Amino acid sequence: MRIGIVGGGPAGLYFALLMKKHKPAHEIRVVEQNPADNTYGWGVVFSDRALSYLEESDHDSYVDIADSLEIWDKQAIVHRGQRVAIEGSIFSGIARIQLLRILQAHCQRLGVKIQFETTVTDLEAFSDCDLIVGADGVNSFIREEYSAHFQPSLDVRSNKYVWYGTNQTFDALTLTFRENQDGVFVAHSYRHSKKTSTFIVECNAATWAKAGFDSMSDEESRSYCEELFKDDLGGQPLLSNKSIWINFIVVNNQRWSYKNVVLIGDALRTVHFSIGSGTRTALEDAIALYQAFSANRDVAMALREFEEARKPVGSQLLEIAHHSLIWYENFRDKMGLDPIPFAYDYMMRGGRVDHEKLRERDPEFIAAYEAYKGRT
Numbered sequence: 001m002r003i004g005i006v007g008g009g010p011a012g013l014y015f016a017l018l019m020k021k022h023k024p025a026h027e028i029r030v031v032e033q034n035p036a037d038n039t040y041g042w043g044v045v046f047s048d049r050a051l052s053y054l055e056e057s058d059h060d061s062y063v064d065i066a067d068s069l070e071i072w073d074k075q076a077i078v079h080r081g082q083r084v085a086i087e088g089s090i091f092s093g094i095a096r097i098q099l100l101r102i103l104q105a106h107c108q109r110l111g112v113k114i115q116f117e118t119t120v121t122d123l124e125a126f127s128d129c130d131l132i133v134g135a136d137g138v139n140s141f142i143r144e145e146y147s148a149h150f151q152p153s154l155d156v157r158s159n160k161y162v163w164y165g166t167n168q169t170f171d172a173l174t175l176t177f178r179e180n181q182d183g184v185f186v187a188h189s190y191r192h193s194k195k196t197s198t199f200i201v202e203c204n205a206a207t208w209a210k211a212g213f214d215s216m217s218d219e220e221s222r223s224y225c226e227e228l229f230k231d232d233l234g235g236q237p238l239l240s241n242k243s244i245w246i247n248f249i250v251v252n253n254q255r256w257s258y259k260n261v262v263l264i265g266d267a268l269r270t271v272h273f274s275i276g277s278g279t280r281t282a283l284e285d286a287i288a289l290y291q292a293f294s295a296n297r298d299v300a301m302a303l304r305e306f307e308e309a310r311k312p313v314g315s316q317l318l319e320i321a322h323h324s325l326i327w328y329e330n331f332r333d334k335m336g337l338d339p340i341p342f343a344y345d346y347m348m349r350g351g352r353v354d355h356e357k358l359r360e361r362d363p364e365f366i367a368a369y370e371a372y373k374g375r376t
């Protein structure tokens with residue numbers, strides 16, 4: 001098969017890798033607009049479950065990914081300056097650029113052609129392809145090109161967020177809630193390499209406007225956030241990587257493929273970053289698409305099977321992500337809660353865990369919560 005892939009993010013690269021590895025005769029070309037060593041963002045999180053999929057799908061790249069992971073087993077919620085730790089959830093962080101480097105290296109070793117610094121603006125160059133994969137992210141050009149067929153919905157959410165890094169290292173997936181004269185803010189932070197952590201700052205639209213971010217330079221925004229979270233940053237500055245305030249866009253598509261063109265990853269649907277599953281979803285799409293092609297020789301059948309297999313699984317995660325996103329849009333209303341019930345409310349936000357599951361993970365936390373409820 002001749003396969004053209006638009007976008008060298010996790011979805012496009014992992015699909016290329018799996019297809020080429022299992023059938024070296026495939027001719028696969030990935031076209032990426034950025035240079036090889038240049039990407040947006042800082043680190044991404046994987047749950048231990050996400051890692052097991054990678055291990056099963058391609059052991060070689062998994063070994064390299066595993067070598068680069070920072071692993072932690074707790075979450076911490078900082079509210080009113082008090083830190084509440086919740087044990088029992090294993091997560092790992094990896095720098096996005098490191099993940100891409102590993103996938104690029106494995107693709108190239110196998111013979112996948114990656115063409116960097118080339119922005120795809122029409123599909124003419126792929127006219128000889130049996131399959132065209134739109135792995136071109138949240139602002140997908142391919143999705144727009146065939147929007148009449150894919151019927152995408154783009155829901156621009158109201159909260160604002162900015163994706164920074166910092167050399168302050170966090171020993172847990174830490175959510176820090178801070179309040180000032182302008183409103184309420186949360187920082188999502190986690191270590192993704194020995195020396196660097198991701199630090200995403202989020203607030204609602206009213207807070208953002210009151211703080212005056214719309215008329216601040218990127219530098220001024222960064223200084224504002226450094227000042228706000230100075231107790232949490234331990235004197236370390238925030239680091240920028242094209243870090244600007246944006247709104248999260250919930251992407252969905254009625255149809256997933258058109259003729260021999262298919263969407264995967266963020267181009268297909270986005271998963272709110274607060275549940276740390278966007279990259280995982282993108283990689284799982286790549287795995288499912290690869291599996292559909294290993295079971296079917298016919299492109300139309302494989303694309304149909306991909307959609308049938310993935311839709312139900314994806315929709316559960318999307319529901320959790322939706323609840324989580326709504327929680328973040330409304331956390332201002334919960335700031336009156338004391339730290340323990342606040343942390344409990346946070347843990348329940350997506351509907352992924354319930355009281356008893358949380359007790360299994362961290363009996364001490366549940367005991368503290370029940371004691372608090374008993375007192376109030």
Ligand SMILES: Cc1cc2nc3c(=O)[nH]c(=O)nc-3n(C[C@H](O)[C@H](O)[C@H](O)COP(=O)(O)OP(=O)(O)OC[C@H]3O[C@@H](n4cnc5c(N)ncnc54)[C@H](O)[C@@H]3O)c2cc1C
Nearest residue numbers: 007009010011033044045120137265266276277278279282
């Ligand atoms: C703030 C934030 C934090 C996040 N944190 C996490 C996390 O902790 N865990 C997690 O799992 N996920 C996280 N995500 C989500 C994750 O970044 C995405 O879900 C994931 O990168 C999707 O992979 P993808 O390959 O589909 O798209 P992308 O990674 O966006 O890759 C798309 C690629 O296509 C290229 N491209 C686009 N258009 C063109 C074109 N016309 N021509 C050529 N190339 C093109 C882009 O340059 C890009 O390299 C986070 C996202 C955000 C915004």
